Amino acid sequence: MFEKLLGRATKNALNLLHNDYFEKLRKSEYRRLDVSSEVYLDYTGGNLYPDSLIDTHHDWLKKNTFGNPHSINPTSERSSKFIETTRQTVLEFFNATDYHCIFTQNASGALKIVGESYPFSENSQLLMTADNHNSVNGIREYCISKGGKFDYVPMNQVDLSIDHNRLLNDLSSTSITGNKLFAYPAQSNVSGVKHNLNWIQTAHDHGWDVLLDAAAFVPTSVLDLQKYKPDFVSVSFYKIFGYPTGLGCLLVHNSKFEKLQKQWFAGGTVKLVTVKTNDHNLNNNYERFEDGTVNYLNIPAIQFGLDFIRGIGIKRISERVYSMRQALVRELNQFKHSDGTKMIQILGPDTIDSSGSSIVMLFNNPGAKLIPFQTIELLAAQQNISLRAGCFCNPGIDETIHAIEKDVLSEQVNLVAQNNGIGLHAERGSVRVSVGLATNNADLIRFLAFVKSLVDQTV
Numbered sequence: 001m002f003e004k005l006l007g008r009a010t011k012n013a014l015n016l017l018h019n020d021y022f023e024k025l026r027k028s029e030y031r032r033l034d035v036s037s038e039v040y041l042d043y044t045g046g047n048l049y050p051d052s053l054i055d056t057h058h059d060w061l062k063k064n065t066f067g068n069p070h071s072i073n074p075t076s077e078r079s080s081k082f083i084e085t086t087r088q089t090v091l092e093f094f095n096a097t098d099y100h101c102i103f104t105q106n107a108s109g110a111l112k113i114v115g116e117s118y119p120f121s122e123n124s125q126l127l128m129t130a131d132n133h134n135s136v137n138g139i140r141e142y143c144i145s146k147g148g149k150f151d152y153v154p155m156n157q158v159d160l161s162i163d164h165n166r167l168l169n170d171l172s173s174t175s176i177t178g179n180k181l182f183a184y185p186a187q188s189n190v191s192g193v194k195h196n197l198n199w200i201q202t203a204h205d206h207g208w209d210v211l212l213d214a215a216a217f218v219p220t221s222v223l224d225l226q227k228y229k230p231d232f233v234s235v236s237f238y239k240i241f242g243y244p245t246g247l248g249c250l251l252v253h254n255s256k257f258e259k260l261q262k263q264w265f266a267g268g269t270v271k272l273v274t275v276k277t278n279d280h281n282l283n284n285n286y287e288r289f290e291d292g293t294v295n296y297l298n299i300p301a302i303q304f305g306l307d308f309i310r311g312i313g314i315k316r317i318s319e320r321v322y323s324m325r326q327a328l329v330r331e332l333n334q335f336k337h338s339d340g341t342k343m344i345q346i347l348g349p350d351t352i353d354s355s356g357s358s359i360v361m362l363f364n365n366p367g368a369k370l371i372p373f374q375t376i377e378l379l380a381a382q383q384n385i386s387l388r389a390g391c392f393c394n395p396g397i398d399e400t401i402h403a404i405e406k407d408v409l410s411e412q413v414n415l416v417a418q419n420n421g422i423g424l425h426a427e428r429g430s431v432r433v434s435v436g437l438a439t440n441n442a443d444l445i446r447f448l449a450f451v452k453s454l455v456d457q458t459v
């Protein structure tokens, strides 16, 4: 509806993004987007499933009979066989030959295993980057409960990168003699900033174990675990190929498997449990951490999903996403109100090389007055555009973007406690759009036309 508002130059620039390969893919796998005139720009939130993945999985379910694994009856053996082939496919996908693959519910489930099982003690330290998802931040509670210390490496407000000197200093100068865990995201779930994977080796050189949260990184970038060798890696599969939800994995380097101390046992995790002598022997492999019956009907769909992605090639996806993000940033930077004020403030790095598929931004009314993120999300929704707004479970980045001081944060915490959860600071939050393998130039034109419709409006 707003497309007419966009200038020819912008439309031409975006039409250059037309790509026969991805346009064909859009038509064959994601036709529903066009049928319902939907613009989906929340790929970092969750990827979209291709039609063929659903068909392949459903055909497979219809053709076979599956039973609860871990038994030698035929239906059980069939399930076990598919689970194990899928596990191998995951390891191959990440070139992770010397890792265990533990299936979990999602990336948060993977991170929770590390939090629960890492041998924190009074003599331990957890170091995190301020840019982290809450599912990593939450590990500090396990560290605190064992008497350990935790700390954050701050971010630079200008480009949302991590303070490199401070990081090197924190990694090299700690006096801690116990277990040390450094946790950071390979890619920010908010700004899309790709953090330096060489920090893994630096941290190792100073005696740290490394937890790499790869949830936002792996959908559009190659993670080669022969090249970079973090000790623990968290992944959610729906972020890579959209289906099924409810599955992720924790990859644990073989050398650190025994370091994780399982806090309890459950069905499927033990070789032997006695009731009369109160003993138990844990399994010696990934099964130790897969509590109860695994999701045996859905796990094999991961294999079909990874086959689909391999068919396209992560490199091709990465290049596609790169060019779309580049075009979007360029166009968004041009929007100005008649009073000369910039409408969009893009937060994060100037160099697109160091950022992935998402763009985080603030919208301003004329006079440079911030538009609440909720307003933008609502107005976009009215145009059938799905973008995401808020704090994205990443408080560190939001506190940095809005330069919120500690005393203000303490006030907010009290306010939220009193109001039973209500009370976000008026000037918090931002708007995120993220592109993916099903995005096309028509989506970007629709989104930019929507943005253009807000020029000179006070909303």
Ligand SMILES: Cc1ncc(COP(=O)(O)O)c(C=O)c1O
Residues within 6 Å of the ligand: 044, 045, 106, 107, 108, 109, 133, 135, 185, 187, 188, 189, 213, 214, 215, 216, 236
């Ligand atoms: C970087 C990062 N880590 C962790 C998570 C948590 O993933 P999940 O909600 O699938 O557990 C997300 C989800 O957005 C993420 O982007």
